[in-house]
Amino acid sequence: MSGARDRLTDALYGLGWAAVKKLPEPVAAALGRTIADIAWKRRGKGVLRLEANLARVVPDAGAERLADLSKAGMRSYMRYWMESFRLPTWSQERAAQSFSAKDLHHLTDALASGKGVVVALPHLANWDVAGVWVTRALGVPFTTVAERLKPETLYDRFVAYRESLGMEVLPHSGGSAFGTLARRLRDGGLVCLVADRDLSASGVEVKFFGDTARMPAGPALLAQQTGALLVPVTLWYDESPVMKGRIHPPVEVPETGTRAEKTSSMTQALADAFATGIADHPEDWHMLQRLWLDDLEERRT
Known part of the structure; x- marks a missing residue:
């Protein structure tokens, strides 16, 4: 049964990549909204978890406001997928016009420093669109990490897809990615x-919207070990077809403290930057999984 389910999952994603990119863009966008609305009306685990997460982000929201946010969130999530299926067909000109960033100088100055740059993002809007813009508009290649998916053929699809967009993709597991x-x-x-969720034992505990969550230590450790600049980025959609983003000021490495203390401080600074972007655009945060430690404990009991 597991093998059959894996093959079905791979086949559905393959169908998405093959079919959606051939649709006229307005048709693909409308299809994405329809799928999102159907999923939202079914009130499955993902939608309920999204609403529970949004309740922490917007604590004053009532049930109607949370429902509206989760519906918009599912539409944003499906927009991510519809865009991602179509990205390989985008022209150089389309890619260059797909993203507009506030305070872009934080990124361009960091790149010009020659020290190396770690960009850390939460699951907001479409990080693949931002990546295509970096490779095609700025002409800067970059390296990223992808979680190994099951089935393996689906993981291979994602790697091939992102590599076709100009990204170097490393597997998250295996131990060699950090080096x-x-x-x-x-x-x-x-x-x-992408650095707003880490359930591993090496994750760093941070305060996030008033409660404790765990985020990956990797971005802060890489910056400390290599001298690279650590730059948070947050993204969002608006009514225009152009995705928006903010390049936050680089996170500084504390002058004093142990490595663990520095890592904790820098990861908290990332969490604070992420929280700013998520609070401003909660409907574009695609977090359909448990994140806060209290929620994880509830699942175990």
Whole structure:
């Protein structure tokens, strides 16, 4: 049964990549909204978890406001998928016009420093669109990490897809990713990591919307070990077809403290930057999994 389910999952994603990218863009967008609305009306585990997470982000929201946010959130999530299926067909011009960033100088100055740059993002809007914009508009290649998915053929699809967009993709598991990322940074390269959820034992506890969550230590450790600049980025959609973003000021490495203390301080600074972007655009935060430690404890009991 597991093998059959894996094959079905892979086939559905393959169908998405093959079919959606051939649709006219307005048709693909409308299809995404329809799928999102159907999923939202079914009130499955993902939708309920999204609403529970949004309740922490917008604590004063009543049931009607949370329902509206989760519906908009599912539409945003499906927009991510519809865009991602179509990204390989985008022209150089379309890619260059797909993203508009506030305070872009924080990124361009960091890249010009030659020290290497770690960009850290939460699950907001479409980080793949931002990545395509970096490779095609700025002409800067970068390295990222992808979680190994099951089935393996689906993981291979994602790697091939992102590599076709100009990204170097490393597997999250296996133990060699950190060393490769560090070498890229020492060479003055760019590393981009989605960094708002970490359930591993090496995750760093942070205060996030008033409660404790765990986020990956990797971005802060890479910056400390290589001297690279650590730059938070938050993204959002508005009514226009152009995705928006904010490049936050680089997170500084504390001058004093142990390595663990520095890592904790820097990861908290990332969490604070992420929280600012998520609070401003909660409907674009695609967090359909448990994140806060209290929620994880509830699942275990």
